[in-house]
Amino acid sequence: MIELENLVKHFGDVHAVDGITLTVPRGEFFCVLGPNAAGKTTTIKMMVGLIRPTSGSARVAGFDLQSQPLEARARLSYVPDFPFLYDKLTPWEFIRFTGQLFRMPDDRIRTEAEELIPRFSLEPWLHKPIEGLSHGTRQRVAIASALLHRPEVFVIDEPMVGLDPHHARIVKDLLRERSRQGMTLFLSTHQIEVAEEMADRVGIIHHGRLMAVGTPEELRRRAGVDGALEQAFLTLTRPPEAKAVDLSSCGEVP
């Protein structure tokens, strides 16, 4: 469902993504972990067609993001860590707008929305301007509208940021449920416990490369650690040699 083939992205002389090859089959819940600036967001941006790869290809549901962007995006949904919403619209207007862009008939928009709105407890806010909503509520509106057209592939960056534990649980359950129904999930997060709890497979990106892929158990085995996935992650992404730094010479500027 998601096929990344030798994906490379250079920003000037920086190799942000350096030859990632990965296949995520239909219905799999895939989590990607990695330190800051590891190349996760760049990989996602290429996967959703926001930027061109320097080389290699990204295919979603069999469609290449560069040569068949519309076909690919029609089957895809992407929610970034700080999603864009039209401040002057209400959540219902935004949800309907998104559905229409995905060419959904009005009655289908209503049916899908009637399922999602109560699950995300959006009823009290449905007809109030988005500009007045809290970050968590905005995040819920973004996720609900992204799931509205029942995408075949759902890419989401840090979905739990700003969500209270109650709604974080709802999002997790819903994503799991959709995954069981055949939706492929590609989730990027720093919350290792989310990956451990939710993912069928976890990928670790470091220095633009896919360092390891497997089930949490496989990753633990590969790292040679027991216990939480965090230990495996830290072992696999540990810098070669931590350098002791003496800052005593960094005094005031004369």
Add this chain to the structure above:
Amino acid sequence: MTGTFPSPLRLLVGTAVRSMWRRVVSLRDQSWLLLALITAFLSGYAVLAFALFYGGLRFIGRFPGLGGLLVERLLFLLFACLFGLLLISNLIVSYTNLFRNRETAFLLTLPVPRQVVFQWKLAESTVIASWAFLFLIAPLLVAYGLVHQVAWHFYPMVLLMIGLFIGLPGILGCWLAVQVARFMDRRTFQVALVLGVSLLVAVLVLRFRPTTVTEESLETARVLNVIDRLLDNTRFAQFPLLPSYWLSSSVQNWGEGAVRAALFFFSVLLSHVLFFGMIAVLWLGDAFYEASSVVHSRGSLLARWDWFRRREERRRRSSDPIARLSRPVLLETLLAWRGILAPDVRALIAKDVRVFWRDTTQWGQAFMLFGLLTVYIVNLRHFTRQLDSPFWISLVSYLNLGACSLNLATLTTRFVFPQFSLEGKRVWVVGLAPIGLVSLVRLKFWLTSWTTLGVTLGLILLSCSMLGLDAAHTLFFAAVIVVMTFTLNAIAVGLGALYPNFRETNPAKIVSGFGGTFCLVLSFLYIVGSVVLLALGSPWGWRPEAVGEFRPYHALASGTAFLGISLLSGAVPLRMGFRRVAATEL
């Protein structure tokens, strides 16, 4: 299937119209004082501009035998300048709208064709970049119509012509923005901008050398020839391939009743808009996507070259980033000179200087505003050869004072006013630092005042020098601009602290609220009031017959009133701002 769903473009336009309507409706919830202020300011501008244009056009039109020619040339010049300004405005707005806009990134992840995203952004950018210009020139066109007693259909036709005309700089600006995005990074753009503006200034300074007219030349040559020579520098506005030429010709011909000629130029304009519009709509979408990908993928543009990559690699290997920490930085070394400034004060100043320098918008606008003023002032040396009357020299010197202060007011409102709100946003570091918020605001006031004083004082001294004013006049204007610079900064800092907006991160949106509008209006009223007061009470007289005689009592009275107004306008908001900040709960 296609026919059953609204097109994406229609959906986007519908959403924008709905958002706009909500903004208008939300005005009901705004402060009535703000609404009254904005309405009064806008209507005041329209009425004043109309009166000035009407009087000016009638005055010029009365020149025997030359009136028509001068008005015609002025209109050509106006539309040519308008074209240039619209082009710059469209370039800036399009760049921001295409490559720095979150809606664009959002739309690019949806099943909306790139062409449609580009078409929507092109239309949106053109409207945003052009509406203010239409508002600015509307009084002129009404005045032109009334002076020339045109038929009623002139007005809707002109509206249509201008509507078409703005399309061309819109398309060209968008195309340029795409090219800039594809081939320039921030640093290259900054260098190119500085070089471009410097080149423009040099060309303007060298190109516009007015011809000296003597009584003798007026006697020997035909007056028309002399005028034509005098206007030679504006002849570029009549270059027949300029879109502004087609617009001016169609407007003037329609006004004169030469409908066939007007329709010809109108058709030329229409065909060009359709031709380039079609190219943009059909083909620029892919180039836009390419540029968008480049913008979001950019390291340094220089990294394309091997020599740069090798140099960076060498630097990376040879320099230890930790060792760099103890290397002195020029800016901080300068600020630490003799230990006059406390470390926290130095840190805040260094931060503000860095933020200013790294924000192209801030220094680009300051550079543009004061650069244009410098060009004008430098060119005064040509005027003074013809301005032998002390009255005109005195008038021009006061007008320069007004222009310089108005430029400053634009910058203080746009950049100084929102500073406190933005610092409040960073409360976790600046607001909680031991320096305290009141000291922070006080520091902002002193820093912005002294920095801007360097520019305003320099310009006024240059103006006095170009006008050949004596030491007493120069000292007088220098003292006045010092007071006005501090007052305008006090207004911006004080009102910024009095009307903060901690929710907003975009300075432009902070300025568009009540406090920002109030700041602009108060600064404007202060400048107009002060300049008029000082000019009327000038120690060297005002009426043409009185210029030259020294009037100490007038000077004392107007000087005292000016200082009083300055104190009232500046110190009161600043003190109130300090008090408000002391009581602020962030």
